[in-house]
Amino acid sequence: xxxxxxxxxxxxxxxxxxxxxxxxxxxxxxxxxxxxxxxxxxxxxxxxxxxxxxxxxxxxxxxxxxxxxxxxxxxxxxxxxxxxxxxxxxxxxxxxxxxxxxxxxxxxxxxxxxxxxxxxxxxxxxxxxxxxxxxxxxxxxxxxxxxxxxxxxxxxxxxxxxxxxxxxxxxxxxxxxxxxxxxxxxxxxxxxxxxxxxxxxxxxxxxxxxxxxxxxxxxxxxxxxxxxxxxxxxxxxxxxxxxxxxxxxxxxxxxxxxxxxxxxxxxxxxxxxxxxxxxxxxxxxxxxxxxxxxxxxxxxxxxxxxxxxxxxxxxxxxxxxxxxxxxxxxxxxxxxxxxxxxxxxxxxxxxxxxxxxxxxxxxxxxxxxxxxxxxxxxxxxxxxxxxxxxxxxxxxxxxxxxxxxxxxxxxxxxxxxxxxxxxxxxxxxxxxxxxxxxxxxxxxxxxxxxxxxxxxxxxxxxxxxxxxxxxxxxxxxxxxxxxxxxxxxxxxxxxxxxxxxxxxxxxxxxxxxxxxxxxxxxxxxxxxxxxxxxxxxxxxxxxxxxxxxxxxxxxxxxxxxxxxxxxxxxxxxxxxxxxxxxxxxxxxxxxxxxxxxxxxxxxxxxxxxxxxxxxxxxxxxxxxxxxxxxxxxxxxxxxxxxxxxxxxxxxxxxxxxxxxxxxxxx
Amino acid sequence: xxxxxxxxxxxxxxxxxxxxxxxxxxxxxxxxxxxxxxxxxxxxxxxxxxxxxxxxxxxxxxxxxxxxxxxxxxxxxxxxxxxxxxxxxxxxxxxxxxxxxxxxxxxxxxxxxxxxxxxxxxxxxxxxxxxxxxxxxxxxxxxxxxxxxxxxxxxxxxxxxxxxxxxxxxxxxxxxxxxxxxxxxxxxxxxxxxxxxxxxxxxxxxxxxxxxxxxxxxxxxxxxxxxxxxxxxxxxxxxxxxxxxxxxxxxxxxxxxxxxxxxxxxxxxxxxxxxxxxxxxxxxxxxxxxxx
Numbered sequence: 001x002x003x004x005x006x007x008x009x010x011x012x013x014x015x016x017x018x019x020x021x022x023x024x025x026x027x028x029x030x031x032x033x034x035x036x037x038x039x040x041x042x043x044x045x046x047x048x049x050x051x052x053x054x055x056x057x058x059x060x061x062x063x064x065x066x067x068x069x070x071x072x073x074x075x076x077x078x079x080x081x082x083x084x085x086x087x088x089x090x091x092x093x094x095x096x097x098x099x100x101x102x103x104x105x106x107x108x109x110x111x112x113x114x115x116x117x118x119x120x121x122x123x124x125x126x127x128x129x130x131x132x133x134x135x136x137x138x139x140x141x142x143x144x145x146x147x148x149x150x151x152x153x154x155x156x157x158x159x160x161x162x163x164x165x166x167x168x169x170x171x172x173x174x175x176x177x178x179x180x181x182x183x184x185x186x187x188x189x190x191x192x193x194x195x196x197x198x199x200x201x202x203x204x205x206x207x208x209x210x211x212x213x214x215x216x217x218x219x220x221x222x223x224x225x226x227x228x229x230x231x232x233x234x235x236x237x238x239x240x241x242x243x244x245x246x247x248x249x250x251x252x253x254x255x256x257x258x259x260x261x262x263x264x265x266x267x268x269x270x271x272x273x274x275x276x277x278x279x280x281x282x283x284x285x286x287x288x289x290x291x292x293x294x295x296x297x298x299x300x301x302x303x304x305x306x307x308x309x310x311x312x313x314x315x316x317x318x319x320x321x322x323x324x325x326x327x328x329x330x331x332x333x334x335x336x337x338x339x340x341x342x343x344x345x346x347x348x349x350x351x352x353x354x355x356x357x358x359x360x361x362x363x364x365x366x367x368x369x370x371x372x373x374x375x376x377x378x379x380x381x382x383x384x385x386x387x388x389x390x391x392x393x394x395x396x397x398x399x400x401x402x403x404x405x406x407x408x409x410x411x412x413x414x415x416x417x418x419x420x421x422x423x424x425x426x427x428x429x430x431x432x433x434x435x436x437x438x439x440x441x442x443x444x445x446x447x448x449x450x451x452x453x454x455x456x457x458x459x460x461x462x463x464x465x466x467x468x469x470x471x472x473x474x475x476x477x478x479x480x481x482x483x484x485x486x487x488x489x490x491x492x493x494x495x496x497x498x499x500x501x502x503x504x505x506x507x508x509x510x511x512x513x514x515x516x517x518x519x520x521x522x523x524x525x526x527x528x529x530x531x532x533x534x535x536x537x538x539x540x541x542x543x544x545x546x547x548x549x550x551x552x553x554x555x556x557x558x559x560x561x562x563x564x565x566x567x568x569x570x571x572x573x574x575x576x577x578x579x580x581x582x583x584x585x586x587x588x589x590x591x592x593x594x595x596x597x598x599x600x601x602x603x604x605x606x607x608x609x610x611x612x613x614x615x616x617x618x619x620x621x622x623x624x625x626x627x628x629x630x631x632x633x634x635x636x637x638x639x640x641x642x643x644x645x646x647x648x649x650x651x652x653x654x655x656x657x658x659x660x661x662x663x664x665x666x
Numbered sequence: 667x668x669x670x671x672x673x674x675x676x677x678x679x680x681x682x683x684x685x686x687x688x689x690x691x692x693x694x695x696x697x698x699x700x701x702x703x704x705x706x707x708x709x710x711x712x713x714x715x716x717x718x719x720x721x722x723x724x725x726x727x728x729x730x731x732x733x734x735x736x737x738x739x740x741x742x743x744x745x746x747x748x749x750x751x752x753x754x755x756x757x758x759x760x761x762x763x764x765x766x767x768x769x770x771x772x773x774x775x776x777x778x779x780x781x782x783x784x785x786x787x788x789x790x791x792x793x794x795x796x797x798x799x800x801x802x803x804x805x806x807x808x809x810x811x812x813x814x815x816x817x818x819x820x821x822x823x824x825x826x827x828x829x830x831x832x833x834x835x836x837x838x839x840x841x842x843x844x845x846x847x848x849x850x851x852x853x854x855x856x857x858x859x860x861x862x863x864x865x866x867x868x869x870x871x872x873x874x875x876x877x878x879x880x881x882x883x884x885x886x887x888x889x890x891x892x893x894x895x896x897x898x899x900x901x902x903x904x905x906x907x908x909x910x911x912x913x914x915x916x917x918x919x920x921x922x923x924x925x926x927x928x929x930x931x932x933x934x935x936x937x938x939x940x941x942x943x944x945x946x947x948x949x950x951x952x953x954x955x956x957x958x
Contacts, residue, residue, distance in 0.1 A: 203957035219942075242932065245945075248933070257746075263744060264750075268748040270752070287737060385947065420752075427710045427731050428733070440681055441727055
């Protein structure tokens with residue numbers, strides 16, 4: 001498949017997300033498919049931001065494993081990423097300020113220093129001095145050339161982006177874009193051959209945006225939230241569109257308030273939703289059970305990030321399965337669902353509002369940072385703004401002659417018709433205490449074991465019917481595969497690509513993605529997995545939570561697990577390599593690799609040497625008195641190349657045994 | 667102004683009788699809420715009473731109206747959500763001092779600063795009753811309780827002063843031993859547009875042997891009898907600190923300020939629950955277009 005990956009690296013505040021958007025939207029408008037992933041830190045200015053934009057003629061399901069073009073906005077970015085650029089690729093940077101040595105790139109990589117001052121001379125004459133951030137636009141012009149997407153589409157995207165700032169600003173930006181494009185064209189070769197542009201326009205959005213849009217489509221009227229990465233962009237979308245959508249958007253004082261407000265709104269009859277990350281959800285758990293016993297329709301989105309505790313606030317992980325599954329004391333029906341991609345985020349959100357209403361239960365929609373924040377191209381036809389809205393059994397009239405309205409009437413289906421407060425003759429109390437059919441507490445002096453038994457059975461009966469209408473998981477890929485990869489959530493994308501790569505390489509592989517977690521399709525999953533020849537779970541966590549969950553439900557154990565918990569998402573080749581290792585019967589090697597030793601050195605350089613050094617060589621030493629081999633990393637001055645420091649990192653433990661700065665020569 | 671058609675108090679009689687201890691101050695508060703609702707002509711189907719957990723939080727179950735008997739400390743956010751979803755319902759929050767001033771204090775402060783148009787009635791007995799007599803945020807210094815056998819050494823918080831400074835626009839105090847005055851105060855609180863806090867001395871006859879009916883009877887007086895100017899912020903704040911031999915009852919502070927609901931755009935088309943769930947095709951097209 002024809003594809004190219006452009007990486008943009010810099011510091012927070014360098015405006016590289018905007019640059020990435022320009023490129024991605026240009027490609028999207030040309031009919032190409034895009035999947036972007038921004039690797040960033042919990043910092044507003046500075047730090048290191050690494051945005052990868054993968055562009056394909058066909059649909060791409062992850063940010064991939066390749067890097068063809070690097071746009072480096074600071075020296076640190078060249079230091080870290082230039083070596084990743086593949087043969088024929090390009091490293092683009094402002095050569096007035098930054099430097100890239102031939103030793104920092106692989107053979108056949110084009111070093112594209114943009115003499116910024118010289119090439120923008122004419123633009124400056126016409127528009128005046130440039131802001132530093134405008135250099136990004138020049139670099140993006142060059143990137144557009146290397147990606148071979150032309151200059152017209154990026155120009156029109158810039159025109160739209162700056163439309164609100166007037167023609168002069170548009171002209172300035174388009175001129176800068178063209179400067180970069182022309183300079184690259186005059187001096188270098190593009191990294192890709194000709195694309196076939198279908199020019200089918202696609203939407204470019206994140207999973208969080210898809211959830212927010214899905215909520216609006218489903219008739220959500222109340223949204224509450226407390227700011228928390230990576231859920232906040234749902235709040236931002238909701239707030240930015242509140243005026244036109246008419247959704248009441250409430251930022252609360254804490255997550256306790258968030259979910260309790262959403263539940264209150266649900267009782268009153270408004271479709272309501274809230275969202276948070278793992279930490280916020282921990283605060284919400286008590287209320288989830290309240291929604292369960294009160295039988296309140298409410299949608300709660302839990303976007304996982306790296307834990308435990310504050311953990312890795314801006315990194316992805318899938319380690320909250322047990323937290324969500326175990327949320328709240330006692331036993332109560334709830335729906336736990338984990339969409340796998342951006343389209344699924346939209347359709348699932350629409351679907352669960354109906355299920356929440358029809359089954360009168362809380363829905364816990366699990367996402368993760370990768371899914372919530374990465375943007376992807378999606379066919380606009382997916383976004384049905386007029387979906388079926390089914391509110392389930394609601395009593396709108398209740399004449400006094402019918403007697404007392406029984407809010408929790410014992411029914412065969414377990415669903416008791418509800419009323420919205422404001423309906424004459426139907427006053428009832430929703431209680432967090434156990435109650436009878438007429439919503440009178442049985443927890444105090446009226447406790448009746450028989451009533452308790454029947455109401456427990458009534459509530460829990462609801463999920464039996466719910467399960468029947470949820471689509472059971474199915475194998476994707478060849479039915480006669482030798483290997484089945486088991487995954488959930490956003491890991492589906494890289495697993496799908498890994499399965500295809502493996503199959504192409506002769507290891508026939510299919511995959512089983514789990515979307516509905518509670519209620520769970522025990523029978524169906526059991527049937528699939530008991531026939532699978534070899535089963536490997538692939539999860540972004542340490543303890544293989546989904547694999548252990550499946551074992552608890554079906555008794556079936558995986559043959560092996562592939563895990564990742566370094567903050568980064570799964571990537572297709574990562575999975576492929578581990579599959580091959582497992583098939584070869586090799587144990588997982590936990591040792592620090594040479595590349596990792598250098599990566600650890602970068603962290604040390606930042607904290608101990610003000611980013612003035614770079615790791616140049618790493619040699620392995622086995623006998624050094626530390627009780628384990630070490631990587632001896634040499635650190636040289638970026639400016640002069642002179643050896644300036646040495647660092648020793650334990651190969652097994654990763655311990656930093658020493659960091660010595662060499663004395664200045666006199 | 668619409669004519670108010672008073673309703674019979676009996677209409678608000680709940681399906682079960684209260685199971686509070688005989689003599690509990692909460693009986694009078696229940697009657698006060700029923701009397702106020704009847705006097706104001708709020709039909710049971712238009713009244714929503716939300717509580718948390720505690721003896722006093724059982725109140726919604728003893729009343730004929732919609733009720734939400736929520737979690738400990740969470741009555742205010744649950745009520746906020748329900749109220750914002752259907753602003754056509756009159757929303758009254760009821761609970762105790764532990765529920766509102768202890769575990770739920772964070773929510774209370776924010777609800778007051780939002781000036782939501784709801785009424786919050788706190789049955790303040792200065793003790794944790796349902797858990798059999800531990801110290802509460804309003805327990806006096808030196809008072810011995812199950813959790814402070816040597817005497818409580820934490821300053822009690824001052825609900826009225828807190829409410830005035832936090833942004834509540836109606837701040838009052840009542841006493842279960844003065845049922846008529848209490849019903850009138852609750853009624854005025856419900857009528858007030860904006861956040862109303864009514865702190866009610868509702869003695870716990872089982873676990874609080876200090877703050878008893880006689881304790882309050884000897885000390886309370888009514889601000890209404892003294893032509894109190896309830897509109898002066900600073901004077902009201904000073905009045906809120908009056909404690910000791912003389913303790914004021916009545917409306918300490920009232921002011922007219924815009925409510926949260928006044929500026930919420932989503933309510934321009936009426937109560938949320940009464941609006942269509944369908945998207946606006948033009949808005950939808952715009953949303954899809956902006957992603958391209």
